[in-house]
Each structure stands twice: as structure tokens, then as C-alpha cells.
Amino acid sequence: EVQLVESGGGLVKPGGSLRLSCAASGFTFSSYSMNWVRQAPGKGLEWVSSISGYSNYVFYADSLKGRFTISRDNAKNSLYLQMNSLRAEDTAVYYCARGPGNSWYYFDYWGQGTLVTVSS
Amino acid sequence: QSVLTQPPSVSAAPGQKVTISCSGSSSNIGNNYVSWYQHLPGTAPKLLIYDNNKRPSGIPDRFSGSKSGTSATLGITGLQTGDEADYYCGTWDSSLSAVVFGGGTKLTVL
Numbered sequence: 001e002v003q004l005v006e007s008g009g010g011l012v013k014p015g016g017s018l019r020l021s022c023a024a025s026g027f028t029f030s031s032y033s034m035n036w037v038r039q040a041p042g043k044g045l046e047w048v049s050s051i052s053g054y055s056n057y058v059f060y061a062d063s064l065k066g067r068f069t070i071s072r073d074n075a076k077n078s079l080y081l082q083m084n085s086l087r088a089e090d091t092a093v094y095y096c097a098r099g100p101g102n103s104w105y106y107f108d109y110w111g112q113g114t115l116v117t118v119s120s
Numbered sequence: 121q122s123v124l125t126q127p128p129s130v131s132a133a134p135g136q137k138v139t140i141s142c143s144g145s146s147s148n149i150g151n152n153y154v155s156w157y158q159h160l161p162g163t164a165p166k167l168l169i170y171d172n173n174k175r176p177s178g179i180p181d182r183f184s185g186s187k188s189g190t191s192a193t194l195g196i197t198g199l200q201t202g203d204e205a206d207y208y209c210g211t212w213d214s215s216l217s218a219v220v221f222g223g224g225t226k227l228t229v230l
Contacts, residue, residue, distance in 0.1 A: 045208050047219035104219055105212055106155035110164040
């Protein structure tokens, strides 16, 4: 059974940093792209970033302007999102999601999400 | 402002059919596959349709997808109260090199 479990969310002050993790199980992790998608309170889904199976390809939403870094450790079956210079508008539930093979045309499994709150 | 445009809300009675539209452009829907997701508050989003019209295992055939030009449509027949949720379309945008979602449509089953 495919499982994705996010962790690392919490309350952080504006300008601070946070590192999210996503533990994957039930599939050959390195064979799939992995992705982060977020949902701010009262808003819709917003794509954040994608990374290919062996990290050859990485994509980010323009709105992040270099503040976020996606990475993965295939030996640990884990996906990460390093978030720096956090702003109030980054407050959201962050989901990790699996892509189909090494593409990102859709996301077939999602985690339950981890809440990030940026507030002083 | 989302790259893909969806109606904010739709509603229909139990047992009826509803369609949700998703409008884009040649850089996204026009030249890439469309997917659809169901999202209930507090839960993980669920993939309903991928590659425009394919259903993952376990998704009932009450859900269908289609695409024409730069627009896509999600259809749901035999509406049930359990279908009340937010629905999102998504695709790749070749110009932005980014995944884009619609703004979401809230389905109410009256």
C-alpha cells in the first residue's frame, strides 16, 4: 500500500525557516517523481515544486522566488522541502504527492498534509 | 488568479448529473493531459481522472473526463451526498514549466 506521511510543520516567525519531510512507503521511491502542493486557508490547491526520481529535474513555482528548495534521499525513501525567508502568505497545509513515473502530469497519491503557520 | 478557470460552485440534486468545466490555453490544456481531483476538507486530495479521461483503479465510472481544444470537463452522474467536495483540474503548462491548477469548484448536492 502506497503511503506518504508529511512531517515538520509548525509555527514559525516571519523570516524564519522550516524543513518539511515526507516519508514514503509501499513503492519503489526512486522510480517516481515527487511533488509538493499547498493549500492556504480558504484558498485552492497551489503547486509548489517537483523533483524527478534521481533529482535530474527540479521545478518550482515562480512565486517562490528561490526561497524554497526541494530535495530527496532515495536511500531513505524521503522527500524534503527546505523553506527559507518565510512569509505570512506561506501559511498553508503542505501536501506531498507522487507523480506517475518520472513525469508530473498528475499526482496519484497524496499525503494527509502538514500545517505550516507563519506568524509573529 | 488561477491559470485554469473553473466555476466557483455548481449544484444539483441527488441522482442527477453535473459537469464542471476547466478552461485554459494552448500552453496548458491545449497541449497537455488534464487531471481532476476531489478534495474534502481535512483529507488528502484524491485523483479522479488522469490523461484527460482515464480513471484510476477504484474510481467509479460515475466520474468521467473529456477534453476539447483548450477546455476540459469533469462529469459526475448519479450524484450522492458523499460527492460534496471541492474539485480541481490540473495540468502542465509548457510556457511556465509549471504544474497549474484551476481555482476549484465547490459541488453541493442539494
